[in-house]
Amino acid sequence: MNVTSCHRLARRCAKFWNAFEYPIVSEKHMSKGRRRGVALLLVMTYIAIMSATILSGFMNSQVSFTISANVRDDLKAYYKAKSALNLGRLMLTYQYELEQDEFFGQRLKRSNFQLYQIMDLLMTPFKTGIISVDVPNANRTIASYNLKEAGVDAMGDETGDYNVKVFPEAGRINVNKFNTGAKQKDLYELCMMMASPEYDDLFNTREAGANRLSRMELLAALIDWVDTDSEKTFINDKCELEESGGDESSLYVDQRKKYKVKNAKFTTLDELYEVAGFGDDIMEAFGETLTVYPVEKINVNLASAKVLYSALCNAVDSEKSGNRDNKIWACADPTTSTQLFALAMALEGYQQFVSNPMNLLYLYTVENETSVMPGVVPNGTVVPFRTVSEFYKVLQAMISDAEQLPKFLLYSPTAYALFGDRVLSMTSAGLGLSNLTFNTTELYANITTASPRVFRVVAVGEYGGTKRTLTTVIDFNTTGGKYLYWREY
Numbered sequence: 001m002n003v004t005s006c007h008r009l010a011r012r013c014a015k016f017w018n019a020f021e022y023p024i025v026s027e028k029h030m031s032k033g034r035r036r037g038v039a040l041l042l043v044m045t046y047i048a049i050m051s052a053t054i055l056s057g058f059m060n061s062q063v064s065f066t067i068s069a070n071v072r073d074d075l076k077a078y079y080k081a082k083s084a085l086n087l088g089r090l091m092l093t094y095q096y097e098l099e100q101d102e103f104f105g106q107r108l109k110r111s112n113f114q115l116y117q118i119m120d121l122l123m124t125p126f127k128t129g130i131i132s133v134d135v136p137n138a139n140r141t142i143a144s145y146n147l148k149e150a151g152v153d154a155m156g157d158e159t160g161d162y163n164v165k166v167f168p169e170a171g172r173i174n175v176n177k178f179n180t181g182a183k184q185k186d187l188y189e190l191c192m193m194m195a196s197p198e199y200d201d202l203f204n205t206r207e208a209g210a211n212r213l214s215r216m217e218l219l220a221a222l223i224d225w226v227d228t229d230s231e232k233t234f235i236n237d238k239c240e241l242e243e244s245g246g247d248e249s250s251l252y253v254d255q256r257k258k259y260k261v262k263n264a265k266f267t268t269l270d271e272l273y274e275v276a277g278f279g280d281d282i283m284e285a286f287g288e289t290l291t292v293y294p295v296e297k298i299n300v301n302l303a304s305a306k307v308l309y310s311a312l313c314n315a316v317d318s319e320k321s322g323n324r325d326n327k328i329w330a331c332a333d334p335t336t337s338t339q340l341f342a343l344a345m346a347l348e349g350y351q352q353f354v355s356n357p358m359n360l361l362y363l364y365t366v367e368n369e370t371s372v373m374p375g376v377v378p379n380g381t382v383v384p385f386r387t388v389s390e391f392y393k394v395l396q397a398m399i400s401d402a403e404q405l406p407k408f409l410l411y412s413p414t415a416y417a418l419f420g421d422r423v424l425s426m427t428s429a430g431l432g433l434s435n436l437t438f439n440t441t442e443l444y445a446n447i448t449t450a451s452p453r454v455f456r457v458v459a460v461g462e463y464g465g466t467k468r469t470l471t472t473v474i475d476f477n478t479t480g481g482k483y484l485y486w487r488e489y
Helices: 003-020 034-100 104-111 115-129 173-180 183-196 199-202 215-226 269-274 278-288 307-317 324-328 334-355 356-367 390-400 403-410 415-426 440-446
Strands: 130-134 140-147 161-168 452-461 467-475 482-488
Touching: 003 130, 034 104, 034 115, 034 161, 034 334, 034 467, 115 130, 115 161, 115 356, 130 334, 161 415, 173 215, 183 215, 183 278, 183 307, 199 334, 269 278, 278 307, 307 334, 307 415, 307 440, 334 356, 334 403, 390 403, 390 440
Parallel strands: none
Antiparallel strands: 130 140, 161 452, 452 467, 467 482
8 A cells, every 4th residue: 555545545534524413413423532532543543554654665765675685695605615616626627737737746746745734824815815824733934925026916816715625535435446346455445344343243143133234244334335246245254355246225115215236436525325234333434534536555544544544454454464264354353453443543633744845834943843754754854655565664663662652652542542641652663553564565655655536625615794605526647637426505
């Protein structure tokens, strides 16, 4: 109802009231005060209607304005996230261009330096135009340079913010390798990782009310889901493949949702939840160690303690080095399992220390050291392991040098999560590590230090209290990078 309509309604009501006659009291006996009171009532009614109309229009305008502002902020946050993603992709692409350069190529490959490791440092100049190097754990700046003085403008002068995080997929075990058929070597990696007695409760099929599969049944279900045949896989207690046969979809017949196995590659890691036996408990224990993207060998520069543990278990020499049965389940022995897991956590700590450029800067400048592990690794190294042989040298140093193991256990996130301050009392002598020996041929065949090629990139844009996140997986085995996964939220 508009203003003109309200005026017209008021006039009609007044005329109607003046023309109305009561059956007993005549018009001449009506008091003028009574008529004035009715007129006042009509005016107040009119004002109330107009006030409600105006208030309604104001509220609608406010809602429309808020919606428009939210859409604007969401759009700006989205494009800030996309800008961060493009900057991250640009810097990753530049890594491989440098490797092809005549001057920098050989030096970069020889040092194994990776640009993604200093992504945070590189993003800051893009946003502020200032390069600043601070001392770790201290409010002190070593060096600072304003790029604007050189005529370079930053991109972050406007309000809002954007950041990008890069996580290489290398260092995980690729479960899609079983798509072309189960190979014993690939199966050993998973068996070793799950062999530790600490995971026994996850595979306790005798527990009352438990609907769980054994270790071998779980791995067989995983292989059947991704391989291309329709026959059921069987794995014995020694983690050896046996002759297949039977319907591989039989595990799903009694489920509430009846379906058949996919017989194709996993599209995302979350698809593992569709495989029989996989639930939150299994994914919490092993989800971070698995990938569905093209990763071949275990990258020891990136692998977590659990994956490093798998690689060590697969290469450790048993008491009967020629007896394959004993060697496969070396990590099922509590003593050997504890020893190798302590080594794996120390190697993880070594990774974390060297991968942080601030740690190295403090070590080489403030503490005036020339090497992370003198006499073992080259002076001034900026990556954990340049070659697989260098990985083995660090491994041997942690076994033989009593100071090295506890020193780097302090930097292992896995060690502190499991043992807390007790890591301080873990020594190579106390664990009896001197008895361990490794088959270097098998170790080198399963690990690599090559530049990673597949990355998970998480870009976040913020504006006006609105946040947008883009998560992608990019494969740089293709020139310029190919998107394998894209998600917006």
